[in-house]
Amino acid sequence: MAEIRKEAFGRLSDGREAELYTLRNAQGTEASVTNYGARLVRWQTKDRAGEPVDVVLGYDSVAGYETDDTSMGGVVGRHANRIAGGKVTIGGRTYQLDLNTGSHNQNHIHGGNPGFHNKLWRGEVTNAGLKLTLESPDGEGGYPGNMTVTVLYSLSDANELSIRYEAVSDQDTICNLTNHTYFNLDGFQAPPVLDQTIQIFADTYTWADSESLPDGRILDVAGTPMDLRQPTRIGAHIDDDFDELQMGLGYDHNWVLSAAPDARGLRKAACAASEKTGLTLTCYTTQPGLQFYTGNYLDGTHVGKEGVHFERRSGFCLETQFFPNAPAHPEFPQPLLKKGDTWRAQTVYVLAAE
Numbered sequence: 001m002a003e004i005r006k007e008a009f010g011r012l013s014d015g016r017e018a019e020l021y022t023l024r025n026a027q028g029t030e031a032s033v034t035n036y037g038a039r040l041v042r043w044q045t046k047d048r049a050g051e052p053v054d055v056v057l058g059y060d061s062v063a064g065y066e067t068d069d070t071s072m073g074g075v076v077g078r079h080a081n082r083i084a085g086g087k088v089t090i091g092g093r094t095y096q097l098d099l100n101t102g103s104h105n106q107n108h109i110h111g112g113n114p115g116f117h118n119k120l121w122r123g124e125v126t127n128a129g130l131k132l133t134l135e136s137p138d139g140e141g142g143y144p145g146n147m148t149v150t151v152l153y154s155l156s157d158a159n160e161l162s163i164r165y166e167a168v169s170d171q172d173t174i175c176n177l178t179n180h181t182y183f184n185l186d187g188f189q190a191p192p193v194l195d196q197t198i199q200i201f202a203d204t205y206t207w208a209d210s211e212s213l214p215d216g217r218i219l220d221v222a223g224t225p226m227d228l229r230q231p232t233r234i235g236a237h238i239d240d241d242f243d244e245l246q247m248g249l250g251y252d253h254n255w256v257l258s259a260a261p262d263a264r265g266l267r268k269a270a271c272a273a274s275e276k277t278g279l280t281l282t283c284y285t286t287q288p289g290l291q292f293y294t295g296n297y298l299d300g301t302h303v304g305k306e307g308v309h310f311e312r313r314s315g316f317c318l319e320t321q322f323f324p325n326a327p328a329h330p331e332f333p334q335p336l337l338k339k340g341d342t343w344r345a346q347t348v349y350v351l352a353a354e
Contacts, residue, residue: 048278074117
């Protein structure tokens with residue numbers, strides 16, 4: 001079981017204090033999480049040469065996260081990713097969610113304003129790891145129901161960073177939580193990730209339009225730049241003349257995971273690797289989809305840890321999820337949480353040096 005230490009992480013603009021919790025395992029690997037947005041701030045391990053590498057893009061204090069507009073490192077919800085028109089129908093009643101994305105701000109993304117990634121959670125060190133709890137009131141973001149959410153971060157001696165999610169609501173509602181960490185396996189200070197490799201264990205993906213909204217089609221990856229079933233250099237096809245990549249300005253899409261779940265209910269979703277550091281990052285999840293995003297909208301204006309400017313494509317995200325715009329497509333797995341039920345999901349990231 002990892003040791004956990006707690007320290008101050010600065011103050012929010014309203015004076016509230018944020019905390020930083022650092023989990024350290026027997027290998028000396030450390031993962032730091034702030035209770036502001038349940039955000040992963042740092043994940044440092046030794047590379048092939050035994051040198052320490054922090055593979056997470058982030059900020060030095062909570063002030064950076066408060067002004068951040070990229071969801072960096074955060075737990076996003078109630079609904080990760082996009083919903084067309086911000087409309088969901090639950091039990092025959094239609095709800096209007098916050099409109100906060102799209103060319104004319106006509107769609108909903110990541111739970112609206114402020115979203116779980118911009119709220120101060122309650123932190124608690126437990127025998128199982130770092131437990132973070134949030135109360136989301138009825139009507140927040142437009143969603144029905146008072147929802148209680150818990151996220152448990154734990155770090156094993158095998159460098160497995162586990163994120164367990166649970167949620168309950170007193171009304172039927174929508175729940176689709178994920179983590180929005182940007183990774184760079186050469187270190188957060190390094191150039192863009194284009195020479196690192198990605199492998200996604202999926203035979204199909206959900207086609208999305210220029211607003212990144214699926215239209216219900218699930219297409220084969222075969223014969224397209226979306227075929228990442230074998231380790232592929234991230235930059236190999238990212239700018240190909242292919243509709244999905246042109247509209248998304250690179251990879252920013254949902255893959256339908258193909259691997260069968262193991263005994264823990266986890267399926268292998270993706271594996272990224274760096275030849276430079278020898279680090280690999282493998283992602284497992286209970287969720288049906290994976291959004292692979294290559295930081296196409298980072299533009300150098302975000303100044304992070306140690307004064308580093310996060311340039312375009314300087315990190316990638318592996319967001320485990322229900323499919324984007326699922327409420328509009330009943331044929332997709334549905335992110336519905338019934339009153340009194342407990343919504344559960346788990347994602348495990350494994351960081352190793354080879």
